[in-house]
Amino acid sequence: MAEQITALKLKQPFGLDNIEATKIDDPGQPGAGEVRVRIKASSLNFHDFGVAAGFIPTEEGRIPLSDGAGVIEAVGEGVEDFSVGDNVVSTFFPYWLSGPAPIGDFRTTPGDGVDGYAREVVVCPAHFFTEQPQGFSHEQSATLTTAGLTAWRALVVDGNIKPGNTVLVLGSGGVSVFACQIAKSLGATVFATSSSDAKLEQYKKLGADYLINYKDDPEWGKTVRKLTHGRGVDHVIEVGGPGTLPQSINAVAIGGHIALIGVLTGNEGEIPTTRLMAKQARLQGLIVGSRDNQKDLVRALNVNGIKPVIDKTFKLDELADAFRYEEAGKHFGKICISF
The missing domain is CATH 3.90.180.10 (Medium-chain alcohol dehydrogenases, catalytic domain)
Structure with missing residues (x-):
């Protein structure tokens, strides 16, 4: 046997x-x-x-x-x-x-x-x-x-991140936390969002530069743009999907990169395609x-x-x-x- x-x-x-x-x-x-x-x-x-x-x-x-x-x-x-x-x-x-x-x-x-x-x-x-x-x-x-490889590909392989770039991470799951760590190690400025102030404090300990509670600030895309003096961020680690993508498009810089990784808010929804086109941003789906x-x-x-x-x-x-x-x-x- x-x-x-x-x-x-x-x-x-x-x-x-x-x-x-x-x-x-x-x-x-x-x-x-x-x-x-x-x-x-x-x-x-x-x-x-x-x-x-x-x-x-x-x-x-x-x-x-x-x-x-x-x-x-x-x-x-x-x-x-x-x-x-x-x-x-x-x-x-x-x-x-x-x-x-x-x-x-x-x-x-x-x-x-x-x-x-x-x-x-x-x-x-x-x-x-x-x-x-x-x-x-x-x-x-x-x-x-x-999680680790997804964040790496989003920022390094596909995103071609450079020192001095700005990165927005959504939520506090494995991919987003890894992305914060990788971005900081490569000399980027990181904007982190969460609905929990306690989790935002944990992001602060990892070196995140700007912390946004999206529950208190539902227009966080505009806030990110304001914090970047109207420019927007170079990279967005987008894990929410249709429920967060409109705000991510608001937050991204002209010619920036949105890595569409997750669909935590659902599989379908309205996308402001005209705004994305005007931003001339790259929206890229990726899996690991x-x-x-x-x-x-x-x-x-x-x-x-x-x-x-x-x-x-x-x-x-x-x-x-x-x-x-x-x-x-x-x-x-x-x-x-x-x-």
């Missing part, structure tokens, strides 16, 4: 009460080009919550979680990038290795189109992983797969990034001193509680899962 490992699976009808701990067969030893990884940590994203809660369709029995960090226990023939004992972190799009995005859906994304990392051990092609940053814990590394982008991020983290902000860590068997904590929206930064 094959050895068994623990995994969590999503059961019909999908919902947080139907995340089931079970035993599955150990995947065994890696074949050619593969690695065996002992998973030590994950982190939660809104996408993971959507799958687990049943808002994003997936198959019965799906193993959730797109982020995974751990230790290589064995390498298959032909694997040259990794050795036994290496600390590694997963990639969101395992087959997008480099270059422009070749995929516009989640068919290959762990925890959605294929099984994810809510399990003790995986055997996968080596290119499903990159090295972890030096000195990072597994929990810290697990935050990079989705490539393996090469992640390797560049890891190299940057090895030298710039940024450490991910982790709000709270749960055990694997507390995954449903972790999702409920995420759903409540009280966190600042990332929520992690420790194995």
Whole structure:
């Protein structure tokens, strides 16, 4: 009889009460080009919550979680990038290795189109992983797969951020907090919004230069423009979608860049296209990034001193509680899962 490992699976009808701990067969030893990884940590994203809660369709029995960090226990023939004992972190799009995005859906994304990392051990092609940053814990590394890389791509890869640029981050989720940290490390001025004064104080500790409570100031786009003496900001990390995009267009500079990353306020809504055209701004949708982008991020983290902000860590068997904590929206930064 094959050895068994623990995994969590999503059961019909999908919902947080139907995340089931079970035993599955150990995947065994890696074949050619593969690695065996002992998973030590994950982190939660809104996408993971959507799958687990049943808002994003997936198959019965799906193993959730797109982020995974751990230790290589064995390498298959032909694997040259990794050795036994290496600390590694997963990639969101395992087959997008480099270059422009070749995929516009989640068919290959762990925890959605294929099984994810809510399990003790995986055997996968080596290119499903990159090295972890030096000195990072597994929990810290697990935050990079989705949130960290999304912020990096928005500002560095697609945004081509420069010292002296201005950046607006919306809310206090993982992507926005990472974006603040990355922007400050590259010499940018950061404007941060939140409905919580306590969270704005946390942003202040990260170096954010201007703090705006959007609950008290619903016309925050005009406020940003006023604070920039009418110019607007060079980059907007837009995670809200249709409910916030009109204000983001107000806030962006002529010729600026809006990275459309999330749809927390819904999937559809009216967009002031004439105003966007007049701004001559670039509105770019993006979903995470490539393996090469992640390797560049890891190299940057090895030298710039940024450490991910982790709000709270749960055990694997507390995954449903972790999702409920995420759903409540009280966190600042990332929520992690420790194995």
